[in-house]
Amino acid sequence: MAQTIAFLEEKLAHNYNRRILCCYVNDTSKLQIIRIKNIPDFRWERVVFPGQRLMFAALSEAKLEISSSEFVTLLLPCNKLRVTENLRETTS
DSSP, X not given: OHHHHHHHHHHHHHTXXXXXXXXXEOOSSSOEEEEEXXXXXXXXXXXXXXXXXXXXXXXXXXXXEEEESSSXXXXXXXXXXXXXXXXXXXXX
16 A cells, blocks of 8 residues: 555656645535546545545646445546635734
């Protein structure tokens, strides 16, 4: 398992300029399995519990495949899940 994680991190490091930070929230009451499969030589899969928020790095062209027992598999472009920094001024 450690070799696999190291390999994936190395693959992302080589494509650093195309990497984006993404956030996915399972807003259903069902367990979901999410995966990225459209990037050659790159496999990534996680189980997401109901209500769980998951942040991850992905290549900008990646597509997130979402599966659960209640619906047919959905595909979301990771660009739609991209986290953008929103700074708010605070007053003391």
